[in-house]
Amino acid sequence: MSCSLARRLQWGTVSTRATSSPIEPGPPHSLCERRPQVSVERLVDELEPPWRFEGVRFDTYIPDPNHPSQADAVTRLAAFAAGVGAERRDPGGIRGWFSRKPAAPTGPRGVYLDGGYGVGKTHLLASVWHAAPVPAHQKAFGTFVELTNLVGALGFRDTVRVLGGYRLLCIDEFELDDPGDTVLVSSLLSKLVEAGVSLAATSNTLPGKLGEGRFAAADFLREIQGLSAHFQPLRIDGEDYRHRGLPEAPPPYADEVVAKTARTTSGASLDHFPHLLGHLSQVHPSRYGALIEGVRLVCLTGVAPVPDQSTALRLVVLADRLYDAEIPVIASGVPFDRLFGEDMLRGGYRKKYYRAISRLTALARDAKPLGDTDGAS
Known part of the structure; x- marks a missing residue:
């Protein structure tokens, strides 16, 4: 935006924007290694x-x-x-x-x-x-x-x-x-x-x-x-347009396929899903956009059902940021529609979880051409 935070607040300057460096071509990087810092000015500018x-x-x-x-x-x-x-x-x-x-x-x-x-x-x-x-x-x-x-x-x-x-x-x-x-x-x-x-x-x-x-x-x-x-x-009534008339989400790939795709795709990240969930607990959700900044493909191994509600809600925010940024996701492990247990899908946050499933499924479909070059599991 053209109007700075300092101008809106009229109480002086704020800290210089600090973000994660964009991922450069080369070996896959790990999101778990990124600890972005986001200034107040950036929160307003975004x-x-x-x-x-x-x-x-x-x-x-x-x-x-x-x-x-x-x-x-x-x-x-x-x-x-x-x-x-x-x-x-x-x-x-x-x-x-x-x-x-x-x-x-x-x-x-x-x-x-x-x-x-x-x-x-x-x-x-x-x-x-x-x-x-x-x-x-x-x-x-x-x-x-x-x-x-x-x-x-x-x-x-x-x-x-x-x-x-x-x-x-x-x-x-x-x-x-x-x-x-x-x-x-x-x-x-x-x-x-x-x-x-x-x-x-x-x-x-x-x-x-x-x-x-x-x-x-x-x-x-x-x-x-x-x-x-x-x-x-x-x-507004209707069906999920992300699945309207489209094929089902691709099945998970083998770990080797995910790892190879990460190595051969410029700007890819590669993380073990349980490790990434643990890392999300150490990064404030307001920084998840900066966490994936510069990433062109997210590669995940060992996707498994989310263990608890706090972790699940953090994953929902990450899924939203990935979807907003149009970053494809390729994964091994369980399908995305099995991320959240029945108790979660019947609880008060069920609509958030269904939205996350829907969006991750769409991103998995976007990544399918890359995974299919090596074959699904």
């Missing part, structure tokens, strides 16, 4: 659609004719995007009033896309960001995890100051996993709405159902209802 969604627009979304809600969503979201920035006032008084309409909007200032994984919600959310008729430095796009990470890095007050300078905030993969996040995000979004920021979000859970199955939602009903009041829900 509040834009990921590379995978840089070129998406409303007219590149292909609605499933069997699910009319998809075409309806395109129409309604395009209208929402066109109205972003119609009237607002910068809380710091720098830009003054921006007005295209004589009256301030009433009712929810945001739209909330609810639907299963793979129906194109992120595509549509990124399209809202691209279509909104305001400069790029006045609109932000990030996942729910990135949003909470930003609060952790800046503090609540300065996060309000930074995000309050935008005219649109798009939040992908909206989830409330604990009471602290519920109160935090409810308070944050309330402040942003007061500042005139328009909101758009995606999730697999309707606003009134946020937090169900993950904590005692009834104890925080007031905060959850407050969040819901900021959004107009928009349901």
Whole structure:
């Protein structure tokens, strides 16, 4: 983004951006050897659609004719995007009033896309960001995890100051996993709405159902209802487009095939899956994007069911970052649809796990031409 963090905060400079060095051609590298450091400035600068969604627009979304809600969503979201920035006032008084309409909007200032994984919600959310008729430095796009990470890095007050300078905030993969996040995000979004920021979000859970199955939602009903009041829900039905009309995911390969593919592919990483899971516990999820920076192919040996929920949730974040960066994955061991046990797939995080399976399967399919040169197990 062209507007620096220091300019938004108005309290001076921040640390120089520090990242992992891109992987150079040669022998495969190990992600376990990388310990990236991510500055606060980078967290802010990265509040834009990921590379995978840089070129998406409303007219590149292909609605499933069997699910009319998809075409309806395109129409309604395009209208929402066109109205972003119609009237607002910068809380710091720098830009003054921006007005295209004589009256301030009433009712929810945001739209909330609810639907299963793979129906194109992120595509549509990124399209809202691209279509909104305001400069790029006045609109932000990030996942729910990135949003909470930003609060952790800046503090609540300065996060309000930074995000309050935008005219649109798009939040992908909206989830409330604990009471602290519920109160935090409810308070944050309330402040942003007061500042005139328009909101758009995606999730697999309707606003009134946020937090169900993950904590005692009834104890925080007031905060959850407050969040819901900021959004107009928009349901999107359909099947996972990543598997619609496509062949099944390739079976796992032999360890030797994975290792050989890593050695013969420029920019590949090679890790033993259990070791990588252990390494993820030592790297904050906000750094997972930097962890895979410069990688062109992820090679994993010994993929096995994830042992516990904390590890599983970290793997979900890694899968999201790999998918955003369009990095193929080739692996040995168990298929990706056996990563999470039945108890996990029946629990409160099941939609996250299914999304991870879906995305890793798509990335495995992308890597199939490379693996097939040596043959599957």
